[in-house]
Amino acid sequence: MSEVAATGISVLLVDDHPIVRQGYRRVLESQGDLHVVAEADNAADAYGAFKTHDPDVVVMDISMPGASGLEAIRNIRARNPRARILVFTMHNEAVLVKAAFSAGASGFVTKSSAPSAVVNAIRSIARGERAMSDDIAHVLAEDSLSPAGSALDQLGEREIEILQQFAGGATTEEIAAHLNLSVKTVQNYHYLIKTKTGARTDAQLVRLAATCGLTRI
Amino acid sequence: MSEVAATGISVLLVDDHPIVRQGYRRVLESQGDLHVVAEADNAADAYGAFKTHDPDVVVMDISMPGASGLEAIRNIRARNPRARILVFTMHNEAVLVKAAFSAGASGFVTKSSAPSAVVNAIRSIARGERAMSDDIAHVLAEDSLSPAGSALDQLGEREIEILQQFAGGATTEEIAAHLNLSVKTVQNYHYLIKTKTGARTDAQLVRLAATCGLTRI
DNA sequence: TCGCGGCTCGGGCAAATTTCCCAGGCCGGA
DNA sequence: TCCGGCCTGGGAAATTTGCCCGAGCCGCGA
Structure with missing residues (x-):
């Protein structure tokens, strides 16, 4: 903590778009107290960069090609349970938010938030607090009130x-490879x-995922 | 042209994520010759900002909530056929690229490109040239070579x-019944x-149909 | 007029996938 | 401790896919 106060907050930036990273950086x-010590454009590199740099905060977009961002969160937390991870993505679906927090994220901010929201969230979770943007709070609030869900x-x-991943167009083999699971x-x-959601067709599954914001079309 | 050379290139930035816009800006x-004169976070505002500022180049993400980015391109070009629009998005599907160009875009760069690629593309289309990132060129090349496209x-x-019907969620049996065909x-x-479109997955088929306007989600 | 090519419609058959059902391990709560 | 949930995969039957085939129809150019 005192170290943080003295040297500012070190940040690892994870996003698959170089220009976006450049912009975030x-x-x-420009805030003065935030220092980007490393960048990564995929889950594997993110884990590697975390091991080498041990940043105070990881700012991560979880919608990356290849391995899942949630998986990356779990990996990082498994290595260091005190790691602070801020999910920073365009998605704002309640299920995704819940999944991220239960995977070990400390904060969740959407890209439609004001820049100051991200900065404040980074400072908050660096202090060990939980943080989320206003729109996410509303989404969670709505979700907790609706009985049906x-x-x-x-x-x-x-x-x-x-x-x-499936709705994103990945094949069964690709998903198995990404998540280190058997094809079976x-x-x-x-x-x-399919049975849980009541979808009788892959197409219905994709539509469901899309309407719930799990994937963009 | 001479005006451009004297004052640099004025840019209108269109993206639905504030922080992303901030980063781009x-x-x-930082390039010196590029000046962001306005920003917009949706298609309607983009058109309004174009009318007011008449920028040399519009840099636009076409995956925005609400009105279609392609529609925005058409609107802007309808008002001023000499408008230069650079599509800057995460998507890299051939159909989308073709649709963007035929809607009147001057360039197409993916967000996975290096920052220099965007900057160069802006300068190119400001000179009246066409521009696209390497990955997009590859996608189009592959597309034009595949026998069926x-x-x-x-x-x-x-x-x-x-x-x-399939993308709408109908099962094979339902489609057969609707169209009086055998299931086979x-x-x-x-x-x-699937073979004609190159889709390897039903999900990819649905996404294709959706991006082409064949079905709405 | 004839042939060619494209679209439509379906059979066949091996290979692959889907559909169920089952089981063990793990973990958190009663 | 036991129960229930999630995660992970095996097994086997049913279904679908992948790819080849032929037939009928229609327009188009020689």
């Missing part, structure tokens, strides 16, 4: 993850997700 | 019809459509 560093609420973390397990999840 | 303005324009009427024929069409 400039925005954060979205069709996706009955899905577990893993199921959400697999649905997201992914097939079983595929089936389970 | 800093990246572009990957867009929907080579699908027959029946194929379009079946794709539409629908299956064959399904397969044919």
Whole structure:
């Protein structure tokens, strides 16, 4: 803590778009107390960079090609349970937010937030607090009030993850490779997700994922 | 042109994420010759800002909530056919690229490109040239070489019809019943459509149909 | 007029996937 | 401790896919 106060907050930036990273870096560093010590454009590199740099805060977009961002969060937290991770993404679906927090994230800010929201969130979670942007708070609030819940609420973390990749166009083999699962397990999840959500067709599954904000079309 | 050379290149930035815009602005303005004269976070505002500021180049993410980015391109070009628009997005599908150019875009750069690629593209299209990032060039090259291409324009009427129903969530049996076909024929069409479009997954098929306006989600 | 090519429609058959059902391990709560 | 949930995968039958095939229809150019 005292170290943080003395030297500012070191940040690891994870996003798959170089220019976006470049922009974040400039925005954060113009604050004075925030220092981007490393960048990564995928989950594996993010884990590697975390090990080498041990940053105070990881700012991560969880919608990356290849391995899942949630998986990256779990990996980082497994190595260091005190790691602070701020999810910073365009998605604002309650299930995703819940999944991120239960995977070990300390904060969740959408990209439609004002720049100051991100900066404040970084400072908050560096102090060990939890942080989220206003729109996320509203989404969670709405979600907790609705008794029925979205069709996706009955899905577990893993199921959400697999649905997201599937709806994004990944094949069963690709998903298995990304998540280090057997093809058989992914097939079983595929089936389970369909029965749980009531989708009778892959196309219906994609539409569901899209309307719930799990994937962009 | 001489005006441009004297005062640099004025840019209108269109993206629905404030922080992303903020980042772009800093990246572009650090170049010296690029000046962001206005920003917009949706298609309607983009059109308004274009009318007021008449920028040399519009840098636009076409995946925005609400009105379509393609529609915005058409509107701007309808007002001023000499408008230069650079599409700057995370998508890299051939159909989208073609659609953007035929809507009147002058360039197409993905967010996974290096920052210099965006800057160079802006300068190129300000000179009246066409520009695209390397990955987009590859996507288009692949697309033009594949015997069937990957867009929907080579699908027959029946194929379009079946794709539409399929993407809408109908099962094979339902489609067969609707169109008075045997299940086998629908299956064959399904397969044919996949090979013609290059989709390796039903999910990719749905996304394709959606981006081409064949179905709404 | 004839042939050519494209679209439509479906059969066939091996290979792959989906659909269920089941089980063990793990973990958190009663 | 036991129960229930999630995660992980095996097994086997049912279904679909991948790819090849032929037939009928229609327009178009020689």
